[in-house]
Amino acid sequence: DGGITQSPKYLFRKEGQNVTLSCEQNLNHDAMYWYRQDPGQGLRLIYYSQIVNDFQKGDIAEGYSVSREKKESFPLTVTSAQKNPTAFYLCASSIVPQGRAGNTIYFGEGSWLTVV
Amino acid sequence: AQSVSQHNHHVILSEAASLELGCNYSYGGTVNLFWYVQYPGQHLQLLLKYFSGDPLVKGIKGFEAEFIKSKFSFNLRKPSVQWSDTAEYFCAVNGGSNYQLIWGAGTKLIIKP
Numbered sequence: 001d002g003g004i005t006q007s008p009k010y011l012f013r014k015e016g017q018n019v020t021l022s023c024e025q026n027l028n029h030d031a032m033y034w035y036r037q038d039p040g041q042g043l044r045l046i047y048y049s050q051i052v053n054d055f056q057k058g059d060i061a062e063g064y065s066v067s068r069e070k071k072e073s074f075p076l077t078v079t080s081a082q083k084n085p086t087a088f089y090l091c092a093s094s095i096v097p098q099g100r101a102g103n104t105i106y107f108g109e110g111s112w113l114t115v116v
Numbered sequence: 117a118q119s120v121s122q123h124n125h126h127v128i129l130s131e132a133a134s135l136e137l138g139c140n141y142s143y144g145g146t147v148n149l150f151w152y153v154q155y156p157g158q159h160l161q162l163l164l165k166y167f168s169g170d171p172l173v174k175g176i177k178g179f180e181a182e183f184i185k186s187k188f189s190f191n192l193r194k195p196s197v198q199w200s201d202t203a204e205y206f207c208a209v210n211g212g213s214n215y216q217l218i219w220g221a222g223t224k225l226i227i228k229p
Binding site: 004040041042043044045048058059090092104105106107108109 | 120125158159160161162165206208216217218219220221222
């Protein structure tokens with residue numbers, strides 16, 4: 001089945017450690033995104049990529065890094081510089097960049113990251 | 117800066133009640149508008165969207181939304197809710213030349229059987 005696969009679903013990290021969240025899509029979409037979702041807040045964009053080997057910072061990129069070496073993969077690294085990393089992280093993709101006419105964003109199931 | 121406001125964070129209704137969830141945005145130009153839904157344990161998925169044309173948009177599962185440009189609103193409605201409509205609903209807006217969707221904080225809807 002086509003879709004977006006995020007792993008792991010649950011992850012615990014010690015303070016000071018970097019951790020990488022995986023996101024793979026087999027929808028042949030050009031654009032991919034990482035969002036952070038906190039209780040009582042809307043989704044906030046961390047990074048997005050419109051094409052392979054290119055990515056842009058979103059609203060809350062500090063403390064995060066990404067790569068887009070392959071069309072189907074867009075891993076997110078939460079670094080020790082991220083002050084408040086405990087959150088729910090959503091990966092998404094779309095045929096063309098979000099918001100364009102006729103476009104729909106598809107989401108993965110999400111990854112829960114807890115810093116202990 | 118663009119923003120999206122969803123007025124109710126939690127809504128509790130009985131089955132067969134009518135539903136209206138508010139969504140207001142702050143952008144004066146041309147906008148694209150979306151409602152997404154997240155059922156318990158499932159992915160976020162598109163409920164309906166508006167880009168142009170008829171301001172009354174029909175979505176899946178009997179939902180509809182009306183774009184009222186003068187009020188900067190895109191409220192979601194359903195005449196008779198079911199227990200299976202229990203979910204979290206997000207309004208999102210894109211306006212201008214950038215590629216970012218701006219999201220509301222979400223409304224958690226609980227339908228009592």
